[in-house]
Amino acid sequence: MRKQPRQERSRQMVERIVAAGREVLVERGYDGFSTNHVATAAGISPGSLYQYFPNKAAILDEVVDRYVAESAEQVTSAMSDRITALGPDLVRDVADALVAVLEADRALLRVVAEELPLARSRARLTALERQVREVSTAYLAARPDLHRRPPAAAAWVMVLAIENLAVRWVLDQPAAVSRDQLLDETVALVSGYLVS
Template sequence: MRRVPQQARSRAMVERIIEAARTVLVRDGYESFTTNRVADEAAVSPGSLYQYFPDKSALVTEVMDRWSAEISDRVAASLAATGPVDVKDPGTVRAIADALLTAIESDAGLLRIVWEELPAVRHRAAQHSLENRVRELLAVYLSASGVTARDPSARAWVIVMAVENVAVRWVLDQPGISREALLDELSAMAGGFGAS
């Protein structure tokens, strides 16, 4: 069980450790990630680190949980800012795709670690949590926009999965397709969602 820091100085040290863990994970990769490297990066003793994080796994879990929450918050804020969702409007799908792209581009190094290096069991819960939050928001928006011919939850799932997977591969693979072209293609692909 992770000890919770009580004093401001201890909380600041824990934040430094978490930021250092994120830096080391991106810089060195999952296989080379160690608590000693994190302690060195954070300029704390290994004993201080172990007071709050018993092992490598606890550190990686904290980094993943925070990263997932950051992306989720960014996407939710962007969706909320777009106003009512109308799947017949290509601008809506474009706004959703743009929000997701912006969120995942903000830390492409960590995205690469999550998708290509971490054992799936290490990040699936955080990934599903993010997908569920975005999907639930989108389903509510779809329902509010009067989409009744099909199940808004099913439509939201398909949109989120398609956009997420294409966006992640675009960020990681850098296929030579411009951001604008990608957003155009995602909008065109989702154009059929406005049909009955």
């Protein structure tokens, strides 16, 4: 950020910029995300953007960061209460929470998941994945009696599988799989895998 907003007025402007950025990103896609469009959508002048953001990418980063952060928070909070028991219930609830978060703004999810070339957005996601993976690995390693897979590899497989199924289900809305069915199959996938 190029300058710190000191007055309330300018703090609101930063918010307006980020909100407009999100809006433009959803409505015009990654290719249509231009500084002039964002400025227009925010009802401000192009020059004002650059008071607080060094360049176009910074605006995009902020938009994506906020989206990923708020989504991550929802999911991790669904996990945090119940780390003690990695059972079918937890898997189902986490998958449920994940799907719910992704459903909240499908249009934005589509752009972020399918268009953004930014290494930045992947970095944020990867960090979340790693965090979940480490917790899972630790649990699997502590309870070898409950499964028959190598902990590290199994955690990697499960996290990616659950995440990807949820994302693709929300984006593609396959007719053959209802929402409940998705959760059922996710649970079956994980539990069947762990004991095989």
